[in-house]
Amino acid sequence: MRRYSITRALGLPEYKVSEVRSELGGLQIRVEPYKRKPFICSGCGEVHVGKINSRKTVAADDLGLFGQRVRLIVVKRRMRCPRDGRLYVESVAWLKPRARVTDRFAEDVYRLTSITTNTEAGWYLGIDDERVYRIDLETLEELAKKKLEPTPAAENMSVDEVAWRKYYRYLTNVIDVDARRVIWNSMGRTSEVLDRYYDSIGTENCVRIKSVALDGAMTYISSTSNKARNAVIVYDKFHVVQKLNTTVDTVRKLELRKARKEDRTDLINLMGCKQRFVLLKKKENLSDGQKDHLARLCALNEPIYKAMLLKDGFLEVYTKPDESSAEECLNSWIAQAASSGIPAFAALAEKFRNKARYILNWFKNRISSAISEGINNKIKRLKRMAYGYRNARYFLLKIHQHCGLLSPRFSP
Ligand SMILES: [Zn+2]
Secondary structure (H helix, E strand, O other), X not given: OOHHHHHHHHOOOOEEEEEEEEEOOEEEEEEEEOOXXXXXXXXXXXXXXXXXXXXXXXXXXXXXXXXXXXXXXXXXXXXXXXXXXXXXXXXXXXXXXXXXXXXXXXXXXXXXXXXXXXXXXXXXXXXXXXXXXXXXXXXXXXXXXXXXXXXXOOOEEEEEEEEEEOOOEEEEEEEEOOOOEEEEEEEOOOHHHHHHHHHHHHHHHHHHOOEEEEOOOHHHHHHHHHHOOOOEEEEOHHHHHHHHHHHHHHHHHHHHHHXXXXXOHHHHHHHOHHHHHHXXXXXXXXXXXXXXXXXXXXXXXXXXXXXXXXXXXXXXXXXXXXXXXXXXXXXXHHHHHXXXXXXXXXXXXXXXXXXXXXXXXXXXXXXXXXHXXXXXXXXXXXXXXXXXXXXXXXXXXXXXXXXXXXXXXXXX
C-alpha cells in the first residue's frame, strides 16, 4: 500500500506518513507535518514563522488500522519563541498533551471506561491499567473544565452522601432531580462542603432553588436553610425508609446475639445474616416461603415482631392523602416508637420528631425516591468495579462519568 493511501486512511490533518513498519503486534507509522503546516508554539500557543531549530519524535497510540494496532511516531518541530527566546516544540492538535495517545484513541478509552472496568478496557485496547488510568484521568479533567464549570445549578435538587472508602470517608453529591444527573460533588459531608456548592452557583441561582431533597443529615439541612432560602427541604423518602430498615436490622443483630448466647438454634437460623432481607424487603415483594419465614420469626421473637409492626406502621404515613392526615399518623407513630421499649426505635422516634417537618414536606414535593436510589445503586456498582481509586479526585470524576454530565451518553 502506498504511503499516500495510508496518509488518507489515517486522516490526521496536516500530517503525512513518511514510513510504515510492521512491528510485533501491529504497525509503526511515522508521521510528519506538511511543510506548509503553521508552527503552533507549545509555549505561548501562537503561530510563529521562522527557522526550524530541530526535530524530535514522540510515540503515541492511535486507533487500529486494517485490524492491526497502530503506534504513531510523530515528528515535532522545534522553534525559538520570539516571546521569551526559549526553544519550544510545536503543539499537535490531535494529540493528548500528556498521555501519549491521539485524541481519538483517548475518546475510545473514555467511552469504554464509562461502561466497564479499566482492566477490561485496557485488555480490549491492548494497554495496561496504568495507561488506561492516565488517559482516562486526563480526558475526564478536560471534560470537567468544559462541562462542570461554571457549576451547574438546578431548580429541584437532591443532596446525598456516599461512603467511598473504609473508615468512614464520605463525599457529597448534588443531583439535578429533573435531569436525573449528578451535577456537583466534593469530598466530605460537612455543612461547609455543601456551602461551597451554594456559593459556587451564586445567590441568584440559590434563590431560584425550589426544592432540596436530602438524607436527613443536620449538616445539609442547616447549610440549605441558610443558603437556599426559598427551597422546600424534603427528608427524602428513600432515606427515611433506609433509616427504618437500618433500625430493624439493629434489632435483628441484637436479638441474634441474644439467641446465640442462649443457644436458640431455631431463632439463629431464622435471623442469620442471609435472612435479613426478609425483614428489609417490602412485604408485597416477599415470596410465599419468605412470608412464612417472617411469620415464624415474629411468632418466636417479640422485639422483632414489634420492630416489623413499627416499620409497617411508619410506611402508613406515606399512604395518607394529604399532609395533615400524614402529620397525625406520624405523631402517633413517634409516640408509639418512643414507648415501644425497643431502644433503637426510641432513638429513631427522637430523630424523626426533630425532623418531622422535613419528612412531611414530602407531601409538598413528592420527589421520587427512584432517583436517589438509582444513583446510589450506580455508585455502588462503580465501587465494586474497583478501578483502584488511588485518589479521591479520580473517584469524583468517575461519578460524573457514570452518573452525571461527563457521561458520553449525555454528550450532545
Ligand atoms: Zn511562542
